Amino acid sequence: MNTQAAVRRPVPDSYSALFPGRFLKADMFKGKHVTLTIKAIFGEDMTDAEDQTKAEWIVQFAEKPFEWVMNKTGAYCLFRMWGGDPRSWVGHKVTLFPKAGTWFGEKGEAIRVWGSPELAEDIPITLKFMRKKAERNMVMHRVEAPKPTPTPQPQPNATAPPRILPPRALEILPLLGWGPDMAARWVNANDNLSDSEMVSKLEAELDK
Numbered sequence: 001m002n003t004q005a006a007v008r009r010p011v012p013d014s015y016s017a018l019f020p021g022r023f024l025k026a027d028m029f030k031g032k033h034v035t036l037t038i039k040a041i042f043g044e045d046m047t048d049a050e051d052q053t054k055a056e057w058i059v060q061f062a063e064k065p066f067e068w069v070m071n072k073t074g075a076y077c078l079f080r081m082w083g084g085d086p087r088s089w090v091g092h093k094v095t096l097f098p099k100a101g102t103w104f105g106e107k108g109e110a111i112r113v114w115g116s117p118e119l120a121e122d123i124p125i126t127l128k129f130m131r132k133k134a135e136r137n138m139v140m141h142r143v144e145a146p147k148p149t150p151t152p153q154p155q156p157n158a159t160a161p162p163r164i165l166p167p168r169a170l171e172i173l174p175l176l177g178w179g180p181d182m183a184a185r186w187v188n189a190n191d192n193l194s195d196s197e198m199v200s201k202l203e204a205e206l207d208k
Contacts, residue, residue: 024066026098026109033097033114035143036061038090041070068096068111073127077113080125081140093117095143115141163187166195172202 012018016025040060045053046069057075059068068074075086082089093116098109115122119142127136165173165187173183190198 024068026111029098035095037093115143117143117145168199
């Protein structure tokens with residue numbers, strides 16, 4: 001192998017980016033809230049690390065190629081925001097975020113639902129965990145939609161060449177008795193005129 005010709009890639013800033021797979025991981029969010037548009041939802045039988053098969057629900061997004069394995073908590077959040085028919089969730093925008101905690105005995109981050117920019121107001125919800133016989137209060141937040149980036153306005157070209165005045169204009173300007181600064185200001189203010197229009201306007205000034 002020719003090591004001199006090999007292309008060296010920079011090290012990414014997350015573990016998941018080292019070995020990107022099919023699914024969305026919490027560390028890909030880099031601690032931020034991310035709003036995505038649901039493109040599709042479908043069920044799939046998946047095998048875990050212990051070779052146990054489990055029915056999972058997969059969410060695809062319009063903005064990213066990675067898929068989200070939606071758990072019951074996430075599905076309940078979507079249900080409270082958009083109703084009981086999961087097919088109607090497609091096309092809606094959901095804001096996800098990484099939540100730190102202890103999952104299956106290990107500390108880490110999990111993907112959780114924060115809310116949606118489509119909500120008119122915050123929605124309080126209560127999650128019931130039958131195994132723990134406990135309840136947890138949450139809020140589906142109304143997310144502020146990002147403000148559109150203003151379109152940059154074209155700036156005048158400071159290096160544009162000076163206007164070449166018609167000969168008749170050059171004859172009239174000294175006769176008006178204006179100083180160089182005043183003449184330059186007048187020319188700049190009337191730079192949008194054609195040569196004939198500029199001459200006519202200067203002759204009108206001369207006749208005053």
